[in-house]
Amino acid sequence: MAESFSSTISTTAAEAPFILSLDIGTSSVRALLFDRHARHIEGTLVRATYPLRTATDGTAETDADAVLNALCHCLDTLTAQHAHLLKHVAAVGACTLAATIVGLDEHQRPLTPLFIYADTRPAADVETLRQTLPEQETFQRTGCPFHTAYFPARLLWLRRTAPHLAARVRTWATIDAYLMARFFGELRVSLSNASWLGILNRHTLTWDTPLLAALDLAPHALPTLTDADNPLHGLREPWAQRWPHLRSVPWLPPIGDGAAANIGSGCTSPAHVALTVGTSSALRFMTTTPPETLPWGLWCYRVTRRHALIGGALSEGGNILDWARRTFALNSADVQSILETRPADGHGLTILPFWAGERSPGWRADARATIHGLTLAHTPADIVQAILEAIAYRWAAIFDRCAPFLAHNASVIGSGGALQHLPAWAAIAADVLERPVGLPHPIETSARGVALLALDTLGALTLDAAPPLPLARRYHPRPEQSERYRQARQRQYRLDEQLHARVV
CATH class of the missing domain: 3.30.420.40 (ATPase, nucleotide binding domain)
Known part of the structure; x- marks a missing residue:
């Protein structure tokens, strides 16, 4: 028998503080408001899509700025339709599809597509990792096996197939780190999304030193690690003027969708x-x-x-x-x-x-x-x-x-x-x-x-x-x-x- 439950609440009955929740998925972004009891406030769901490119060779990628544009569309729509509700937002939180990576230049702008977990082109590079590194030891440190979904194989693949492009990359970022850098000027990644890359030491909660050394990857080429209780404040322009009710509220570092x-x-x-x-x-x-x-x-x-x-x-x-x-x-x-x-x-x-x-x-x-x-x-x-x-x-x-x-x-x-x-x-x-x-x-x-x-x-x-x-x-x-x-x-x-x- 179904239990008595209402997962939503009307705008008039919703209780502050409100949370603006952003859900950034494989091909779309959702933005919606919840009240203090985690009830979805009716009528506040906004969705925007972006294209995902796939091919028979295993390609699964999109563009980081396409995700940014979809997110901005959602926030623009919420601002236009529900400004009176946004005044009561106490924090912005987000989750993103996990195991994403994009290469950025010295100005923190994308040089590569945004690769997602489903891209299987680095299959040969997984075998290279298994032949050159102790997989079981690495697995016990990072909690991730060698697989095409994770960053080590992706990095080897890009260096092998596009060495000149890989050499131009100054920083590697997850999609959440890139979005927060655009909004706040700080390239930070949550422990949650960092753990999905396959290079975070699960015991020390730091980038895994032996694996980074084996990959010839410097820690400064990765975002700064942070956690959910260390939010960002102070939207940069033009975002602050574009979304005035969100300029000063805390934005929590996004976590993995799982x-x-x-x-x-x-x-x-x-x-x-x-x-x-x-x-x-x-x-x-x-x-x-x-x-x-x-x-x-x-x-x-x-x-x-x-x-x-x-x-x-x-x-x-x-x-x-x-x-x-x-x-x-x-x-x-x-x-x-x-x-x-x-x-x-x-x-x-x-x-x-x-x-x-x-x-x-x-x-x-x-x-x-x-x-x-x-x-x-x-x-x-x-x-x-x-x-x-x-x-x-x-x-x-x-x-x-x-x-x-x-x-x-x-x-x-x-x-x-x-x-x-x-x-x-x-x-x-x-x-x-x-x-x-x-x-x-x-x-x-x-x-x-x-x-x-x-x-x-x-x-x-x-x-x-x-x-x-x-x-x-x-x-x-x-x-x-x-x-x-x-x-x-x-x-x-x-x-x-x-x-x-x-x-x-």
């Missing part, structure tokens, strides 16, 4: 695990006591200096759902019906769902999808069901690695458009994970997380005492289905082991 999603979902301790399924998917939890030794297959990022974010991510999520619907000419209702009416693992297929390579837990960018056991008797419904179940098995592989650090009765909170539009997938997740899975009412989860962290920083509330996020639905594991899925997971494991000769 960290914000955990906070916004109420998953701020090992008692609650966030399962986010958007274009891709991730399963992660927050803790103030990260393990000294991190299990291979996970990563460890930061939310703040106090809170670590541990988990894993897949390249597959809603993107594979969209692929299946296009390929088999199905709509969302068709897929929901398939998952609701068919027996668990009733098709006999075994799938390795690596349509876009493997991230967690095996970190094999060259892995490709496999469908095993296909016969003339199988139907599109069989294949679609098997694909979505197979992705859930990969979530379980991540969950198993997280389990030693979780509360005994830890529950899972699902979010993201793919789960919200296909709740039967959440039911499968509950059966596969053998844990309850809750789905909150639809809400801008990451933006809410930004607002909660800002309110915590202001002292208006604490994350531990944040307003709960009641659930619209809760799914409990069904023993018979769970048993079938345990056997199916073993089939997937064996197939992966046979094809790749590597334990995952």
Whole structure:
């Protein structure tokens, strides 16, 4: 049964102080206002898009100034439409897509495109790193394996393929560091977004000296590290005149979008695990006591200096759902019906769902999808069901690695458009994970997380005492289905082991 809950509040009933929350994603920016109880103020959501360039060679990039222009459009619109509300804004917070990098010149202007985590062109450079550096030692220090999503491989790739361009770069910046430099003249990056680069020492919370030395990368070529409780003040011109109500309020250093999603979902301790399924998917939890030794297959990022974010991510999520619907000419209702009416693992297929390579837990960018056991008797419904179940098995592989650090009765909170539009997938997740899975009412989860962290920083509330996020639905594991899925997971494991000769 749905719990009584309102995730929004009218402009007349909203209680100050307000937080302006900025959510900078893969291809769009959202700006919206929240009140002191982290309720979205109705009518204040503004969105602007920017182009993402992709290509079959693995390209995934945009331009830093395109992101800046989209953000400015959102702030211009809010100023024009809601100036009376902006007067009550006590802080500006933000989250951004993580693992971004852009090369800047001596005037802090872009020389390179803004590369995002999904760009896989440095695949050969990942192998170079593995041949020249001790990956396990580096992984234990940084919490990140060698992978195309992270900066070390990106840096080697750019030096190899565009050496003259790479040599002109004076500073490497994440998108949040670049935006704050434009607004305030200071090139600073939060510990959160710095941790997603793969070069931050997770123990000392400083740039990792051995790795920087191996990369021939000087610390002054990187932004200054900062944290959420060290906001920026005093917008530069022309921004101060353009947004007068925001010129003097504190702007918190932006955090990674995954960290914000955990906070916004109420998953701020090992008692609650966030399962986010958007274009891709991730399963992660927050803790103030990260393990000294991190299990291979996970990563460890930061939310703040106090809170670590541990988990894993897949390249597959809603993107594979969209692929299946296009390929088999199905709509969302068709897929929901398939998952609701068919027996668990009733098709006999075994799938390795690596349509876009493997991230967690095996970190094999060259892995490709496999469908095993296909016969003339199988139907599109069989294949679609098997694909979505197979992705859930990969979530379980991540969950198993997280389990030693979780509360005994830890529950899972699902979010993201793919789960919200296909709740039967959440039911499968509950059966596969053998844990309850809750789905909150639809809400801008990451933006809410930004607002909660800002309110915590202001002292208006604490994350531990944040307003709960009641659930619209809760799914409990069904023993018979769970048993079938345990056997199916073993089939997937064996197939992966046979094809790749590597334990995952």
